[in-house]
Amino acid sequence: MEENLLKTCLYDRHIALGAQMSPFAGYDMPIRYTSIIDEHNAVRNSAGMFDVSHMGEIFVSGPDAEKYVSHVFCNDITDMPSGKVLYGMLLNPRGGVVDDLLVYRDSVPDSYLLVVNAANIGKDFNWLTDHAEGFDVSVRNESGMWGQIALQGPRAEEILSDVLHLDAASSLAFYTWREMQWNGKRLIVSRTGYTGEDGFEFYSSADEIRDIWDTLARAGVVPCGLGCRDTLRFEAGLPLYGHELSDDITPLEAGLGIFVKMDKPEFIGRDALIAQKAAGLTRKLVGIELDDKAVARAGYPVEADGEQVGTVTTGYRSITLDRSICFAMLSKRYADLGTRVGVHIRKKVFPGTVCRKRFYVPHYKK
Amino acid sequence: MSKTVAGLLYSESHEWVSVDGNIATVGITDFAQHALGNLSYVDMPEVGDEVSKGEEFGAVESVKAASDLYSPVSGRVIETNTELEDAPERLNVDPYANWIIKVEMSDPSELDDLMDEAAYIAFCEKE
Numbered sequence: 001m002e003e004n005l006l007k008t009c010l011y012d013r014h015i016a017l018g019a020q021m022s023p024f025a026g027y028d029m030p031i032r033y034t035s036i037i038d039e040h041n042a043v044r045n046s047a048g049m050f051d052v053s054h055m056g057e058i059f060v061s062g063p064d065a066e067k068y069v070s071h072v073f074c075n076d077i078t079d080m081p082s083g084k085v086l087y088g089m090l091l092n093p094r095g096g097v098v099d100d101l102l103v104y105r106d107s108v109p110d111s112y113l114l115v116v117n118a119a120n121i122g123k124d125f126n127w128l129t130d131h132a133e134g135f136d137v138s139v140r141n142e143s144g145m146w147g148q149i150a151l152q153g154p155r156a157e158e159i160l161s162d163v164l165h166l167d168a169a170s171s172l173a174f175y176t177w178r179e180m181q182w183n184g185k186r187l188i189v190s191r192t193g194y195t196g197e198d199g200f201e202f203y204s205s206a207d208e209i210r211d212i213w214d215t216l217a218r219a220g221v222v223p224c225g226l227g228c229r230d231t232l233r234f235e236a237g238l239p240l241y242g243h244e245l246s247d248d249i250t251p252l253e254a255g256l257g258i259f260v261k262m263d264k265p266e267f268i269g270r271d272a273l274i275a276q277k278a279a280g281l282t283r284k285l286v287g288i289e290l291d292d293k294a295v296a297r298a299g300y301p302v303e304a305d306g307e308q309v310g311t312v313t314t315g316y317r318s319i320t321l322d323r324s325i326c327f328a329m330l331s332k333r334y335a336d337l338g339t340r341v342g343v344h345i346r347k348k349v350f351p352g353t354v355c356r357k358r359f360y361v362p363h364y365k366k
Numbered sequence: 367m368s369k370t371v372a373g374l375l376y377s378e379s380h381e382w383v384s385v386d387g388n389i390a391t392v393g394i395t396d397f398a399q400h401a402l403g404n405l406s407y408v409d410m411p412e413v414g415d416e417v418s419k420g421e422e423f424g425a426v427e428s429v430k431a432a433s434d435l436y437s438p439v440s441g442r443v444i445e446t447n448t449e450l451e452d453a454p455e456r457l458n459v460d461p462y463a464n465w466i467i468k469v470e471m472s473d474p475s476e477l478d479d480l481m482d483e484a485a486y487i488a489f490c491e492k493e
Contacts, residue, residue: 231429316429
């Protein structure tokens with residue numbers, strides 16, 4: 001057994017439910033409670049709840065907060081209204097991705113909440129503090145103080161009102177948030193998620209998060225593990241750090257250029273991305289649909305013309321679409337839609353076709 | 367507690383074997399399907415392929431990952447269960463009613479190394 005794994009504030013609930021637990025980003029996390037397919041379908045067709053308390057919460061505040069976040073974050077936070085959430089990345093000077101994250105503009109002036117990947121909390125916090133020199137800001141890692149639940153699926157809005165009685169949040173537009181109260185304690189509710197469905201994420205302290213989880217559980221909301229969180233985000237074309245993104249992959253290569261605002265006068269990584277754009281990409285993240293139902297897994301080689309032209313980054317037999325599909329980082333020459341390639345799976349090469357990454361069209365509430 | 371079936375032989379890598387003369391029918395156990403979760407693909411050898419005891423002969427893919435299948439006996443594959451190509455979930459529903467390959471054994475004495483039901487139940491308790 002793994003030693004010294006961290007536990008989220010909902011750990012006891014997972015054990016009581018008989019979840020299959022597995023180490024993830026230093027935490028002992030639930031992979032599935034019953035079956036990944038049933039949990040996946042609950043989110044697509046009804047609703048499910050996820051313990052995502054492992055995610056990191058880093059707060060930035062101070063007179064230079066806007067200038068500083070703008071310096072480290074590649075999306076444009078200028079004139080970002082309070083109540084808005086923005087997706088984007090921290091980049092290194094080579095244009096590689098330190099992490100992908102959500103930035104919440106706080107209701108308090110000059111204050112931001114950065115929600116980062118659990119696996120990168122330490123790395124991000126060091127990166128952020130190292131690059132805070134010369135800015136009048138305070139950067140605080142409050143990850144240990146916050147629990148988080150994601151309620152996802154077409155019935156999420158109805159459950160938010162009928163079960164949690166957070167009616168004021170049901171009018172939130174996608175990628176906005178508001179501050180509320182739960183048992184008199186601070187609760188952040190955002191209309192965000194990582195499943196390709198409508199949904200909400202709740203941030204609060206451990207007791208409040210446990211109470212929200214129990215309230216949802218009593219109403220019969222299906223608990224969902226990290227297993228289906230990955231199959232859901234994959235179908236919706238959403239990247240996972242460590243697979244589609246890394247310190248050595250730029251957002252342009254990952255097809256996330258719309259989240260990089262090159263017209264901003266300055267941010268870390270900008271020069272490298274301008275140079276990469278001018279020189280032209282040499283590789284690109286694509287989708288591949290296999291002819292057969294064999295499953296392409298992360299790390300499997302992709303071949304064309306008798307040589308390796310790329311590598312699979314994530315692959316599944318899609319639960320919603322019942323097709324074998326994957327993301328792969330491919331040499332630009334082979335990345336055009338419709339190109340025939342082969343994926344090396346164990347001893348055989350399985351033919352497939354390059355396709356769009358968004359296999360499942362997300363059902364977001366605009 | 368996972369299900370077992372009396373009269374079958376079992377390997378440490380959680381395959382079951384049913385013996386009829388020199389033909390061994392091979393599948394995966396309930397313990398294996400439960401540990402793997404929903405199965406989405408079964409990678410089987412071709413009829414006529416040689417398999418060796420303890421060597422990988424194919425794989426089962428769960429939603430999350432691939433797991434190799436290890437042959438409990440040596441010999442030649444005489445039949446594969448093609449029904450699993452389109453319905454791998456049958457292994458989740460009833461792993462003992464849904465075999466994967468049939469092997470014409472080259473050395474039936476290899477069966478002596480496998481466990482009977484009681485020994486396999488004890489083995490699973492330690493897993």
